[in-house]
Amino acid sequence: MSEVLLRRLLAGNLRDPDSGEGIAVPTRKVTIAPSLRGGEAALIADLGLGSRLALIADPTTWQVLGARVSGALAARFTVTPVILPERPHADMETVQRIRAATSLAEGLVAVGSGTINDLAKYAAFLDRKPYACFGTAPSMNGYTSVNAAIMDGGVKKSLPAAAARGVFLDVDILAKAPRRMIAAGFGDSICRPTAQADWLLAHLLLDRPYRALPFQLLAEDETALLASPEGLLSGDPEAITRLARTLVMSGFGMTICGGSYPASQGEHLIAHFLEMRGDPAGANFHGEQIAVTTLTMARIQGETLRLEQPRLAPAPATIGTFLSFYGADVGATCWASFAGKLLSGERLAAVNHRLTQDWPEIRQAIRAVHRSATALESTLRRCGAPTRPSDIGLSDERYAEAVLHAREVRDRYTFLDLAADTGTLTRLVGATPVPAQ
Template identity: 55%
Template sequence: MTQDILAQIVSGTYPDPDGGAPLQVATRSVVMARSLAGDEGELVVPLGLGPRLAVVSDRTTHGVLGARVERALAAKGEVVSVILPNRPHADSETVATIREATASADALVAVGSGSINDLCKYASAQDRKPYVVFGTAPSMNGYTSVNAAITVHGHKKSLTAHAPVGAFMDLSVMAAAPVRMIRSGLGDSLCRPTAQADWLLAHLLFDQPYRTMPFVLLAADELPMLEETDALVAGDIGAMERLVRTLLLSGFGTAIHGNSQPASQGEHLISHYADMLGDPGWPASFHGEQIGVTTLSMARLQEAMLEGPPPELAPDRNSEAEFVKRFGEAIGKSCWAEFTQKRLDSPRAAALNQRIAERWQRIRATIAEVIYPVSLLEKALARANAPMKPQDIGWPEPFYRTALRHAREIRNRYTFLDLAADSGRLEKLAERI
C-alpha cells in the first residue's frame, strides 16, 4: 500500500478512512524517484502551465538543482530565472519581491524546501498562478500542503495558499542534502503524536471537527521511519524514501482537511513564538530542528496532564494591555484578536469543567491511544544525533521557559498548553519539561 498510496491520492482513488468520498487533492502529479536528472522538462510540460515559467531558487538551491531545472525547461519554452539570497525570509516583504520578479510569468517553479516553497506557494496564490515544486531537502512537510507559514508585520501566521500542481522529489538530491536538513525533516515528522493529541483534545472538549484520515495516511511508514533514523542520516536511499513519503503524505493530510490542524499544534506554537520573539543574534536553526525540540516538550506536558488528576479550569485573566506589553503594539493586538476566540470566560470554564467531570476518564483513554511514550521520540532523535534540548539549537533556557508559558497566546488553537494554563499547572510544568 505504501508504494502506491501517493498515486492513489493524486488519482482520487484512495478511500476516505472516515467514510466519505475518495480523497481528492488539487495536486496532479507527484513523482519521487532515485534520480530525476534529465526528466525535469517531461515532468513539467505535460501539466500545461504556460509558455513562460519563472524558476525561483536561492543561491544554494540554484547550484544544487535550480540551474539543472532551468536548462531543462529552457529547452521547452521561455524561462525567467529568479535567484534569491541564501536562506530567504518567508515574510510578506519577500513575497512582494517574488511577485514583482515573476509578474510576466505564467507559472512559478519553486526549487528549494521550506521557505522557497512557502514563498512561491503564497506568491503564486496571490497572483492566481499555478506553481510546481522541485524539492531539494527533506526538511519539512509543507511541499504538498495548502498553507504557507508567512511572517506578516512580525506575526508568524499560517496563511491560506494553494497546493502545487506538481511535486517532484529526486531522492539522490534529498539524500545529499546537509545532514541538519535531514534531521529537520525527521523533527517535523516527529510531531504527529503531539499534534494529533492536541487536535483530539479540542475535539473532545469543544466538539471541534476532527478526522483520522491524516494519521491513517502516515501509519504504515511512521514507526519504521522512527526506528531507522541512524540509516536516514547516513544517506540510505530506502530510509530517505520513507521520510519523503511521510512528509508528502503529511502535507496531503492538511490539504485534504483544509488547514494545518493535523500537523501543527502546541509544538508549532512554541516554535513560532521563538521565531517571532527570539534574538536574531542567536544561531540559526531550521524549522524541523525546532519542532523536534518542542515536540519533546509537548509530549512531556501531555503525559503529565494525562497522568495527573482531572484538570479544573478557571476563567482566563489576561487582557489586551498585557498582550501589548508582552508582544508590542502591533503583534500584541494581532495575537489578542486570535486569543480571544478561544479565551475562557466564566460560563465557558464552567461548561468545560462539567464536561471534564463527566468524561475525563474517556478523554484521557482516547488521547492515550494516539500518543507515543516520550522515550520512543527521544530515541529516534538521539539515534540521528538530532537536537533534543533548547540549548542544542541556541535557545537560552530562560527564554524557552517563557515561550512554553506564552506560546499559546499567539493563535486560536486550543492545545494542552491551554489546558495546563487554564488549570493553573503550566507555570510549574514549564520548569521541568
C-alpha cells in the same frame, strides 16, 4: 502499501474512513524517484504552467539543482531564473519581491525546500498563477500543503497558498542534502503524535472538527522510520524515500483538512513564538526547532494526562496585558486570536462539567495516540536531531518564556491551554523548562 496509498490519493480513489466519501487533492503529480535527471521537462510539460516560467531558487538550491532544472526546462519553455539572497526570509517583503520579478511569467517553478516553497506558493496564490516544485531536501512537510508560513507584521501566520500542481523529489539529491536538513525533516515529521493529541483534545473537549485520515496516511512509513532512523544519517535511499513520502503525505493531510491542524499544534506555537520574539538562534532549521518543541509538548501532554480530575481555573487575561507584552500591533493581532478560545462563564462551566463526566474516556482516547517524550527523544538522538533548547542556541529562560506564552499567538486550543488552566504548565516550566532528559 504507502506508495499505493499515494497513488490512490492522487487518482482520487481513496475513501475517507470517517465519512466514506472519496478524497481529492489539487496536486496532479508527485514523483519520488531515485533520479529525475533528464526527465525534468517531461514532468512539467503536462501541468499547464504556461510557456513562460519563472524559476525561484536561492544561491545554494540553484547550484544543487536549479541550474540543472533550468537548463532542462529551457528546451521547451522560456525560463527566467529568480535567484533570491542566501537564506531568504519567509516574509511579506520577500513575497512582494518575487511577485515583481515574476510579473511576466505564466507559471512558477520553485527549486528548494521550506522557505523557497512557502514564498513561491504564496506569491503564486496572490497572483493566481500555477506553480510546481522540485525539492532539494527532505527537510519539511510543506511541499503538498496549501498553506504557507509567512511573517506578516511581526506575526508568524499560516496563510492560504496555491497547491503545487506537481512535486518532484529526486532521492539522489535529497540524500546528498546536509545531514542537519535531513534530521530537520525527521524533526518536522516526528511531531505527529503531539499534534494529533492536541487536535484530538480540542475535538473531545470543545467539539472542534477532527479527522483520522491524515494520520492513517502516515502510519506505515512513520512506524518504519521510528524503528530505524539511523538510515537517514547514512543517506540510505529507502529511508530517504520513506521520509520524503511521509513529508508529502503530511502536507496532503493538511490540504485535505483545509488547514495545518494535523501537523501543527502546540509544538509549532512554541516555535512560532520564538521566531516572533526574535529567536537568537536564527541559523536553525524549522524542523530542528520542532524536534525540541515536540519533546516539550510530549512531556506537557504526558504530565497533564496523569491528572485524575482536572478542573480549569483560567487566570484573567486582558487586551491590555497583550499590548504591554507584545506591543500595540502584534499584541492586538494575538489578542484577536487568543480571545476566541477564552473560557469563562457558562462556557467554562460547560467544559468543566465535561471534564468531570468524561475525563477518563478523553484521557484514554488521547493516550492511544500519544507518545512519551522519553521514546521520542531516543529516536531523535539516533537520527542526530537536536533535543534540548541549548542544542538550538536557546537559554532555559528564553525557552521557558516561549513555552509559557506560546498559546497566546493562535486560536488553537492545545495541551498548552489545558495545562495552563489547570496550573500544570507553570509547575512544569518553573521546575524544568527543558524537554525530558
